[in-house]
Amino acid sequence: MDVRKAVIPAAGYGTRMLPITKAQPKEMVPVVHKPVIQYVVEEAYYSGIKEILIITGKHKRAIEDHFDRSNLPKKDKHIEKLDRILNEVNIYFVRQREQKGLGDAVKYAEAFVDDEPFALLLGDTITIPPCTKEIIKVYERYRTSIIAVEEVPVEKVCLYGIIACKPVENSIYLVEDLVEKPSVDEAPSNLAILGRYILTPEIFDCLKNTKPGKSGEIQLTDAMRILSKKEYMYAYLFKGKRFDIGNKADWLKANIELALNDKELGEEIRTFLKLLGA
Numbered sequence: 001m002d003v004r005k006a007v008i009p010a011a012g013y014g015t016r017m018l019p020i021t022k023a024q025p026k027e028m029v030p031v032v033h034k035p036v037i038q039y040v041v042e043e044a045y046y047s048g049i050k051e052i053l054i055i056t057g058k059h060k061r062a063i064e065d066h067f068d069r070s071n072l073p074k075k076d077k078h079i080e081k082l083d084r085i086l087n088e089v090n091i092y093f094v095r096q097r098e099q100k101g102l103g104d105a106v107k108y109a110e111a112f113v114d115d116e117p118f119a120l121l122l123g124d125t126i127t128i129p130p131c132t133k134e135i136i137k138v139y140e141r142y143r144t145s146i147i148a149v150e151e152v153p154v155e156k157v158c159l160y161g162i163i164a165c166k167p168v169e170n171s172i173y174l175v176e177d178l179v180e181k182p183s184v185d186e187a188p189s190n191l192a193i194l195g196r197y198i199l200t201p202e203i204f205d206c207l208k209n210t211k212p213g214k215s216g217e218i219q220l221t222d223a224m225r226i227l228s229k230k231e232y233m234y235a236y237l238f239k240g241k242r243f244d245i246g247n248k249a250d251w252l253k254a255n256i257e258l259a260l261n262d263k264e265l266g267e268e269i270r271t272f273l274k275l276l277g278a
């Protein structure tokens with residue numbers, strides 16, 4: 001079966017972005033022209049997906065408002081582009097009742113996903129070019145769960161979910177195990193899960209058998225570990241850029257890099273950075 005549906009968890013606290021996230025969702029934090037979550041919805045759309053579920057929660061209502069059709073009296077090209085996409089996709093919302101971790105958030109997608117493979121895109125992460133499009137292609141060859149990974153410096157493995165794996169072919173690995181935020185000594189590789197996945201619906205049974213892990217939250221990585229023992233799971237080494245908008249340094253870097261590449265703003269920002277001597 002083809003990948004027709006996408007799930008975007010966007011219910012987390014965003015404590016690393018406080019106080020920006022005190023009264024607004026971190027997924028609504030702006031990156032150049034638009035909020036992060038719009039990049040994520042557009043990535044699903046440009047990957048060929050038309051059915052999208054966003055998992056929201058307390059203090060996240062601005063996300064729903066953002067994806068309403070606009071009725072602005074004046075034309076704006078950014079809004080017109082978004083409206084064209086909104087004409088073609090169906091966006092649904094469900095609320096995670098308590099912020100009990102990413103794994104718990106994904107559980108709320110079971111009825112929407114039904115019995116199909118689906119794309120999972122973290123609502124606070126931007127990938128350029130769209131990583132989902134690339135992992136759908138890998139899924140079409142392997143027909144099982146695919147995780148996108150990137151190489152990270154060894155001293156940073158403790159910040160990510162890390163995989164143990166065996167190379168299969170260029171950029172593709174067979175996943176043998178997964179560990180959430182290992183110490184440098186425990187880490188089986190420096191390949192880090194980056195927030196884009198294709199998952200088979202078997203993940204929901206695995207999530208039901210997943211106990212709260214580190215920090216009392218239900219970790220998606222722990223459920224994927226169970227899944228990797230039940231069926232083949234592959235990792236795809238993404239060579240593009242990924243920005244984690246959940247931490248301030250990456251968020252600022254994303255704004256600078258994407259603004260420099262922007263047709264409207266690039267030149268002015270480049271001149272400004274030169275003046276700063278950066």
Ligand code: UTP
Binds near residue numbers: 010011012016105123
């Ligand atoms: P993070 O691991 O960044 O957690 O979530 P967080 O709670 O949002 O942020 P911090 O650690 O407090 O700063 C990764 C993704 O999982 C979603 C988040 O919205 C984000 O897209 N998530 C996380 C949920 O949907 N529900 C949760 O309970 C936790």
